[in-house]
Amino acid sequence: MVYAEPQARPAVLRGGPLFRRWLLVVTIGEFLGFSVPAVAGAVTAGWSTLAALGVILAAGAVEGTALGLAQASVLRQALPGLPARRWVLATAGGAVLAYVIGMLPSTLADRWAELPAAVLALGGLVLGVALLATIGTAQWLVLRTVLPRSASWIVTTALAWLAGLAVFLVFTMPLWHPGQPIVLVAAIGAAGGLLMAAVTSAVTGVALRRLMP
Template sequence: MIWKALDRFQTRLVNPVVAWVLRTPLHDLLSRRIALLTVTGRRSGAAIRLPVQYEQDGDMLTMVSSSRRLWWRNLEGGAPVRIVLEGEAREGYAKVRRDPSPMVSIRLEAAVEVEAPALPRESAGLWWRWTRAVTLGEIVGFMVPAVAGAWVAAPGWGMLGIGPLLQAAMIVLAGAVEGMFLGLAQAYALRTALPEVATRDWVRATAWGAAIAWTVGALPIVIGERVLQWSPVVLALLGLMLLAAMGLLQWQLLRRHVRGAFWWVLATAGSWLVALGVFALVTTPLWQEGQPAWLIVAIGVLGGVVMAATVAVLTGAALVRLFHYGLVHHEPVHHGPDSVAVGEWRRPE
């Protein structure tokens, strides 16, 4: 009974989500171990599409299924299949043997090399894709610290001996979650133009950058007004850290592939400065002392929507401009038996 319930949960809820991810630019989150397999039902003739875990050895894929599942029965005796492998659609021929569990072996056909379509690096297509994705990602992400901020502002937190420290920790944790959502949205748009940047790496850099920024922003919660007594130089450095942390960590990834990537640090810092200013202009007149939690959250979300759109528009323009400087094209240069691959600058056509 439990196994049937788990199977239904996986088939109806988990598999559709995994299949969607495998068909998006974010596929590299899963595609090193999971592929999207399509087989044809022998009785119905319908296409059966499902994610499967695989091991690869050259042009041979191997996957093991539970005997309780039925999809592999369509491959007994051998049958052609289609598979999305690491974001690439391939065809192959599958056979099944029981050892004792059903084991499916797929021999991939040679990949057909076609000229890849030009990526939208300098067009409005990239800017529009980035703006939509980042706006949505930042709106969803910002709801987490907005709700956390309203929660920790409740009077009960002040009764705890370490209330301010716990409040700051909650805010920083929520900010890291915001960075995770923002990083996923940015990677979704970025990888259409720069698939060499791994989604995990980009999300990790963005989440850490957000955590650092929120740590700086949470200092007044812990220290209070004493922050204003610090040296102007220290305050300026903290402000610079708040604005540039995310861009600096993302630059570490971009600089391997894009010429002039350090401009991304300046562009993102400037974009966040403008966006935070817009957020303050929207929320400061609306937030009043003694407001109910739901109203505090609603005002924060409103400011977050405006902030998200602002930072998305500005960083999208910066990204398109950044690609104008050119990409790093890696190819082997032979100078003898110990030659290595080096990079040369290539401007996108």
């Protein structure tokens, strides 16, 4: 009788190797993805908000898809049971929703101007929290199916995007000026996007490492 040798299971990423792989791959994925909205924002800078809305949302979907694909490629090595397609779709959907929320103030600027200051402040706070929580919440709905007690991913992702967006604004705002060539505006945005991608990837990478059983 011939006995088949048991096949070795593929190594599962944990600890330092998981963090380093996540930081590299996800930073690249988010940078490439964010370059699309950066270019779209430069191209539509002179357009009306409504005219630019469709282009920006489509670019946001591309960014979310790129981010989701990069993250899923690493997560499948740490959580082999992760449904990668659902993760990518959830990330893309969360990104589009985030862009919708982010563009609401400018889209409804005329109506917002008529509201009391207290209502504006409260509305801005609610929208800001909702924007930061969109991707993390969408991803957690998938993550919880393979990683119990992972609800902290929502808060962690929100903090990661808050830090990343802060770095992006601190870097880009002093460099952007009216009348600059579109190529320069896009280049500044892309550089800021790389910094943002690295920050968000580092924060979420630390959290993911701690969540692993």
